[in-house]
Amino acid sequence: MLRVEGLKKSYKDFEVLKGIDFEVPKGCIYGFLGKNGAGKTTTMNILTGLIGFNGGNVFYDGKSFKDNKRSILSMIGYVPQDPVFYGYMNAYEYLKFIGGLSGMVELDIKRRSEEVLSIVGLKEAAKRKVGGYSGGMLQRFAIAVALFNRPKMLFLDEPTSSLDPQGRMEILSLIKELKEQGITVFFSTHILNDIERVCDQVTILDKGVVLVSDELKALKDKYIKPIYDIELEEPCEEVAAKIKSLEWVQNVVCHNTMMSVYVSDIEASKTKLLGIMADSGAAVISYSLRKSDLEDIFIRLVNSDENL
Amino acid sequence: MMRTFKAYFKKEIIESIRQYRYVIIAIGIVFFAVSNPILMKMLPKILSNQMSADLSSLFVVTRRAALINHIGDLLEIGFLVIIFTLSSTLSDELISKKLVFPYSKGCSPAQMVVAKFIHHVLATSLIIVLGFIINYYYVNILITGDDVPFLSYMLSAVLVGVYFMFNIGMCMLFSSLFKKGFVAGLISIAVSYSLIPISGINAIKAYMPYRLISAATAFSIEGAVTAIITAAAVSTLFIALTCYRMSKAEVI
Ligand SMILES: Nc1ncnc2c1ncn2[C@@H]1O[C@H](COP(=O)(O)OP(=O)(O)OP(=O)(O)O)[C@@H](O)[C@H]1O
Ligand SMILES: [Mg+2]
Numbered sequence: 001m002l003r004v005e006g007l008k009k010s011y012k013d014f015e016v017l018k019g020i021d022f023e024v025p026k027g028c029i030y031g032f033l034g035k036n037g038a039g040k041t042t043t044m045n046i047l048t049g050l051i052g053f054n055g056g057n058v059f060y061d062g063k064s065f066k067d068n069k070r071s072i073l074s075m076i077g078y079v080p081q082d083p084v085f086y087g088y089m090n091a092y093e094y095l096k097f098i099g100g101l102s103g104m105v106e107l108d109i110k111r112r113s114e115e116v117l118s119i120v121g122l123k124e125a126a127k128r129k130v131g132g133y134s135g136g137m138l139q140r141f142a143i144a145v146a147l148f149n150r151p152k153m154l155f156l157d158e159p160t161s162s163l164d165p166q167g168r169m170e171i172l173s174l175i176k177e178l179k180e181q182g183i184t185v186f187f188s189t190h191i192l193n194d195i196e197r198v199c200d201q202v203t204i205l206d207k208g209v210v211l212v213s214d215e216l217k218a219l220k221d222k223y224i225k226p227i228y229d230i231e232l233e234e235p236c237e238e239v240a241a242k243i244k245s246l247e248w249v250q251n252v253v254c255h256n257t258m259m260s261v262y263v264s265d266i267e268a269s270k271t272k273l274l275g276i277m278a279d280s281g282a283a284v285i286s287y288s289l290r291k292s293d294l295e296d297i298f299i300r301l302v303n304s305d306e307n308l
Numbered sequence: 309m310m311r312t313f314k315a316y317f318k319k320e321i322i323e324s325i326r327q328y329r330y331v332i333i334a335i336g337i338v339f340f341a342v343s344n345p346i347l348m349k350m351l352p353k354i355l356s357n358q359m360s361a362d363l364s365s366l367f368v369v370t371r372r373a374a375l376i377n378h379i380g381d382l383l384e385i386g387f388l389v390i391i392f393t394l395s396s397t398l399s400d401e402l403i404s405k406k407l408v409f410p411y412s413k414g415c416s417p418a419q420m421v422v423a424k425f426i427h428h429v430l431a432t433s434l435i436i437v438l439g440f441i442i443n444y445y446y447v448n449i450l451i452t453g454d455d456v457p458f459l460s461y462m463l464s465a466v467l468v469g470v471y472f473m474f475n476i477g478m479c480m481l482f483s484s485l486f487k488k489g490f491v492a493g494l495i496s497i498a499v500s501y502s503l504i505p506i507s508g509i510n511a512i513k514a515y516m517p518y519r520l521i522s523a524a525t526a527f528s529i530e531g532a533v534t535a536i537i538t539a540a541a542v543s544t545l546f547i548a549l550t551c552y553r554m555s556k557a558e559v560i
Contacts, residue, residue, distance in 0.1 A: 048412050050560045070414055078412040080560065084405045086319065088326035100315035101413045145409055 001026040001061065001153060001184050002047070008055035009042055016042045018208040019056060024153075024186055024201070029179050031199035031216070032188040033298065038205045040188040041081055044157050047186075048078040060153075074102070077146030081157040083138055087131025091122060091141060094130055095148060102149040116144040120174065136167040143174065154178060156187040160194050172198050192294045202294075204301055211301045216294075223297045225250070227290045228261040228273060233283035242280060243273075257285075312410075312419035320427040329393050330431065336389030337435050340381040341443035348374040349450040370454035374447045375461060376525045379468065382439070383521065390472065391496050394428050395479050396489025398554065403487050407559040417554035421480065425547050428476050433469040440465035456527050464524035467532060470539050471520040475500050477543035477550075484553045517542075 002024040009017040016039045024030045034040045045051045047058060049069055058065035060072045085094055092113055099109035117123045120140040125133065133141060139159060146154055156175070160168040168191075175185050175198055189195060195202055195216070203213040212219060232239065240254040248265035263269040277284055324330050348369045398421075401407050407415070444461050475496060482492035500517075507518035514531065515538045523532035 045560050050408065050411060051558050073412065073414045076412075078408075080405075080408050082405070084408065086323065086406060089322060093322065097315050097319055098409065098413055100318070101312055101410055101415050103311045142409075146412075149413065 002186070003059040003062075004043075004047070004056070005059070006056035007043070007046065007053055007058065009039075009046060009051075009053045016208050017046075017053070020205065020208070020210045022203045022210055022213040024184060026184055027179065027182055028184060028200040029175060029198050030184070030186045031195035031202040032186060032205065033190065033192070033195055033202055034188070034205035035190060039208045040205060041157055043205070044078070044080075044155050044186075044188060048076060048155055049073050050078075074149065075152045077149070077151035077154045079139070079142045079146045079154070079156045079159055083142035083145075085130045085138075085141070085145075088129060090129055091117060091126040091144075094141075095145065098145055098148050104149065112148060112150075116147050119147065119177075120144045121170075135162050136164070139163065139167075139171070143171075147178075151183065153184040153186065156185065158189055159187055160189060160191055168194065192298055196294050204298060206301070219297065220294075223301075226263055226266045226269065228263065228269065229286075229288050229290055230259045230261065230277065231285045231287075232257050232259065233285060236282070239277070239280050239282045243276065246272075246276070248272075260290075310419065312416040313423045315415075316420045316423035317427055320424055324427075324431065330435070332393055333390055333432060334435050334438075337382065337386045337439040338442055340385060341378065341439040342446055344378040344381050344443065345374050345446040345450045348377055348447075368453070369451055371447050371451050372454040372456050372527075374451050375443070375456055375464075375527075378443045378447070379464065379521070379525050382436070382468065386436075386439075387472075387475070387500075388497065390432055391475065391479055391500075392490070392493045394432075394476060395483050395493030395496060397424055397428065398480060398483040398550070399486055399489045399492055402484070402557060402559060405560055411559045417557075418551040421484075421547060421551045421554050425477065425480055425550075428480075429469075429473045432472050432476065433466075436469050436472065437462070437465045440468075460527040463529060464527055467520045467524040467529070467536075470536055471517055471524075474517045474539040474543050477546035481546045481550045481553070484550045484557070 004020060004022050006019045006021060007017055008015070008019050020039075020043065032040055032043070042051070046053045047065075049065070049072070060068070060075070063072065065072055086097070089097065095113045095116070096109055099112065104112065113126075114123070117126050120143050122137065122140055122144060125137060130138075130141060139162065143154075143156070143159070146156075159171050159175075163171065172194060175187065178185055187194075199216050201214070202216050202219055204211040214222070230236075235257055236254050236259040240252045240259055243249055243259075243261060244252045248263055248268040249261060250264045251262040253260045253262075261269075261273065263273070274287070277287070351369060410420070411417075440461055444458060478499060479492060479496040482495050483489060486492045486495070503516060504518050507513060507516035513519060514534045517535060517539050519535035520532055520539065523529060523535070
């Protein structure tokens with residue numbers, strides 16, 4: 001669907017994007033993750049044609065963005081981070097304006113307005129002035145506007161960051177619905193939980209560089225390693241040495257009576273570790289499995305810790 | 309083909325109604341169309357209270373003088389009202405990021421600029437013509453002597469309209485360049501006023517927009533054709549530059 005190659009963008013001497021590459025397959029939900037100032041918004045503004053770029057290439061369905069800008073723009077929708085509308089219009093009027101710009105005919109505009117407003121659940125408020133909408137309503141209306149001319153791909157820049165938990169869930173389930181309708185969704189966020197909930201693929205961006213870009217599952221398999229935290233009554237050096245020699249144990253960190261066991265094979269550890277502990281005769285006070293999540297991966301990656 | 313033009317022309321109408329732009333401009337223009345003849349009517353009486361009778365008889369206000377006086381008023385107050393109402397037409401769209409959705413939907417910047425320009429020129433011209441009709445009516449019922457034909461006065465309205473078109477074009481260019489509409493307005497007014505003294509220079513007189521006003525106050529198109537053509541050409545240039553600027557502007 002979308003391929004980005006060596007994309008670069010600078011503001012004066014400040015290089016915001018230092019040559020990023022990634023590929024978004026058709027029909028997936030693509031998470032774009034990064035800290036504040038990582039360059040997420042900049043990337044999305046480029047991909048939606050609002051600002052130019054200084055180097056690299058962008059391809060939609062194999063077609064170069066530079067040469068086919070208008071036709072490509074007509075098949076994508078963008079929900080910017082802080083959407084702004086003509087506040088003196090009501091939802092119908094604004095959609096009519098957008099429909100007119102997109103070259104839709106009157107009848108289609110009417111039908112589509114009803115459709116998108118019910119998708120985002122704004123039908124009741126549709127006759128009110130957009131200027132009086134709450135933050136969550138604006139966000140939802142922005143999605144309605146972006147969806148209006150039936151784009152094949154939708155970009156959402158931090159769609160959930162200004163919403164309360166319920167609003168976030170609503171947007172996330174909306175994103176899932178869009179995927180079912182065959183729309184490719186690309187959304188940026190710094191809320192890892194959102195990514196874990198809905199994304200198929202993730203790219204982590206930091207300081208204008210892509211750290212990883214992979215399927216969420218592969219990412220988890222690759223980076224998430226289970227750790228057992230075991231507390232003993234006695235200092236644990238002896239037991240630790242014994243466990244360390246096991247084939248499926250990667251490392252054991254020992255600190256007084258606390259021991260952290262890094263395992264490489266979760267299945268083996270589940271069935272065997274407890275038995276080995278019991279056989280060793282050590283008095284175990286507590287035993288728990290710490291599951292590292294995307295958050296850990298993210299933090300470890302952006303802190304450029306190679307020893308994952 | 310013309311979809312951006314149509315969408316923006318309609319949008320400007322809705323915006324001008326909802327934000328009382330028409331009302332503000334109409335008040336700015338119609339108020340003087342009415343008050344000016346009333347003041348002109350009272351002027352000799354006010355003066356006669358302060359001067360000897362034979363001196364005040366020199367201040368006889370004729371219809372012609374009243375109409376000329378109205379045009380003068382329009383160029384001062386009405387002009388300021390119009391420029392400041394329109395000077396944020398592009399700066400506001402840019403600075404408050406209102407163009408993000410339209411641009412991401414493939415809006416044509418050139419069509420948007422032309423739609424705004426034509427809308428603003430049409431709206432102000434219509435209100436100016438309305439103001440002239442109202443003014444003509446009041447001058448005729450309040451003041452006597454030295455008649456000016458109605459059609460000649462309408463011709464003046466058109467000439468004033470062309471003068472405003474030139475200024476609106478310039479104002480839109482500044483509006484696309486400056487972040488604050490107020491600044492764009494001030495600069496437009498400064499440039500426009502500084503052209504007035506230059507307009508006296510014989511070599512360039514015929515080309516200057518202020519020539520249109522001289523013709524309007526003479527109620528004759530004579531010698532103003534060059535100025536009309538020049539004003540139209542320069543306005544087109546302003547608008548072309550504005551289109552270029554808006555197609556390069558980063559809207560986010
Ligand atoms: N117009 C601009 N001029 C100069 N620098 C800019 C401009 N726009 C963005 N930047 C810089 O580029 C960097 C990336 O900004 P960007 O908005 O893309 O970050 P982001 O990942 O979206 O952050 P956030 O999570 O805060 O939205 C920032 O350091 C920012 O200061
Ligand atoms: Mg951002």
